[in-house]
Structures are given as structure tokens and as C-alpha cells.
Amino acid sequence: MIRPTNLTNTLMLMLLLGTSATLAGALGMLLMSSVVVAVYGACIGPLRSRLSGNNLMLASLLLAATLTSCANILAQRWALQWQQSIGIYAGLIALQCVVLEYNGFFGQAFGLRLTFFVLSSGLLLALAVLRELFGQGHIGRGLSEHWQGLVLLSDGLHLLTLVPGAFIVLGLLLAARQAWTRSTALSKETHHP
Template sequence: MDNSSTLRNALMLTPLIGVTHSLMAAVGLCLMFLVVTQLFGLAMGALRSRLVPATRMLASILLAATLTSCAELMAQAWSLQWQQHLGIYGALIALQCVVLEHTGVFQSDWRQRLRLNSLFATLMITLGLLRELIGNGTLGNHLSWLFGATQTDWHGWVLVADGGLRLTTLVPGGFILLGLLIAAWQAWRPTPTH
């Protein structure tokens, strides 16, 4: 693993732990991330050959901030509750776009980008689902906010009447659960024989 992939993965860890306290927040940020990064990749692909190398970073910062701000405004217009629930993590998509551009992800093969996006989306949704199930004892709490519904009387499916393990919805619980998932993946994955 080189330094660029370490930086890229470390920046993905912030929204992965910060937003996955509920399935609604995880799915919402995942959708916003996929839309913004794909639009950013298309726009930078069209601009990259027309820019001198010294101005590429500035152009990518400006483009990423613009696209992320537009996505934030559209999310706020669509569902204010959902957008407020995301907090600062939606704005971090701009930083992620700049890092992905700087490390050359958008110049790489489309299969590698699809693999990276799929892995990030799968991990976000899995962590969101598990943290909500274990932490709150619910499934789909406030998921209607993603569809622009303003009714707040539906709180998903309550699976455990007295709630769950509250630690799981907090940041330390997210790190613990992620560590357990990585350990399970390492144990499940067959070891290569040389």
C-alpha cells in the first residue's frame, strides 16, 4: 500500500464512522458521494486535457466545492431533516474528490473506480445497517426522510422494544464494529499459499 492509497483510505474512514450511526444517514451519504464523485470525474475528464498541470489542483478544488455545495443545497431542499442529520460529512465529499483526483483514481480504469465505489458503498450500508440494528434495535428509522417525506411518526421497524446497545451508535462503537468486521473478513478469506 502506497502513501496515496493510505491517504485516500484514511479520508474515507471519517464519513464511514461518522455517518453510519443509522441506515438512513449511511444510504443518504452514499448516494450523495456516488453522484458527486461521478459528476466530478466526468467534469475533470473533460477539463484535464485543457488545463496546465499547475492549475489542475485549483480547478479540482473549485469544481469539487461547487458540486458538493450544489448537492448540499439540493439535499436541503429535498429533505431538511436528512441534510441536517448528515452534519459536516456531506461537505467532506469535496475533499475526497480532490484527493481522488490527486492520487489518479479518475485517470485509472473504470473497473477500478467501480470497485472502489462499490466497496465504499457496501461498507457504508453494511455498517449503517449493523449499527442501527445493534445500537437502536430498529431497522429503517427515519428512512422516509430520504424520499422527501416530512412525516415523522414512522420510526422504522422496531425489533427490540427497549432499544439496543447504545455504544454501537457512537463513534467508538463504530470503530469497534469496523474492527470486528475486518477481523471477520480476515478470518473468512482464505490465506494464499505460496
């Protein structure tokens, strides 16, 4: 079972790091993956009771690949520029669906699934904002063709827009989370003389 605080085995690191270079890319991938995972969850439910073992895995794989391909075609139709820059990662959404199915994600209570979605979406958006802000010096430039974004720095650190920079930012976020939880745990301890 997937717990909301335990993102291991389901966090698609390549999808997270590859699509978080810009806020526009992260928002687009978040929208696309949310729709595909939600439709997949609704469609696989009736099949789960009729199939088992390898047949269920094959049906899961075919359904996820079909839904992801349809979403990718729709992205080509309505957002070609975004799809060309981020579309290479779209196929990983199908893998994400299969991994979630294999780990029992769709059998959990709605509250646990929603918590997991909020945590993983928050991580993706936080990583995208930090990478775009410190890597390019602005936030939201690609969200609209008429809006130039919010410029906060004159120049950014280009390394952060690349995948190695994404590893650095992710490592810093994980270190900050570890420091936060450790300081919270230490403040809860009581000392008795």
C-alpha cells in the same frame, strides 16, 4: 493507482464513521456522494488535458467544492431533516473528490472504478446496518415517516450509535475479514508428506 482491494489513502474514515449511524443517513450520503463524484469525474476530464500541476489542483478543488455545495443546497431543499443531521459531513465529499483525483482514480478503467465504488458502498451500508441494529435495536426507522422500521431488539447498545462505537464495529468487521481471508488462504494450501 487505486486497486479495488486497497482502500488506503482514499477511504474517508470520518465520512464513513460519521454518516453510518443510521441506514437512512448512510443511504443519503451514498446517494449524494455518488452523484457528486460522478459529475466531478465527467467535468474534470476535459480540464485534465488543459491544466497541470497546481492549476489542475486548484481547478479540482474549486469544482469539487462547487458541486458539493450545490448538492448540499439541494439536500436542504428536499431533505432538510436529513441534511441537518448529516450535512456537516457533506463538505468532506469535496475532499474525497480531490483525493481520488490526486490518486489517479478517474484515469482508471471503468471496471476498477466500479469495483472500488461497490466495495466502499458495501462497507458503508454494512457498517450502518450493524450500528443501527445493535445500537438502536431496529433497522430503517428513518427511511420513511410512515414506516417505523424493522424492530429486532427491544433495546440497543447506545455506544454503537456514537463514533467510538463505530470504531469498534469497524474493527470487528476488519477482524472478520482478516479471519475470512486467512482461513481461505489456509484451505488453499496443499500439504505433501
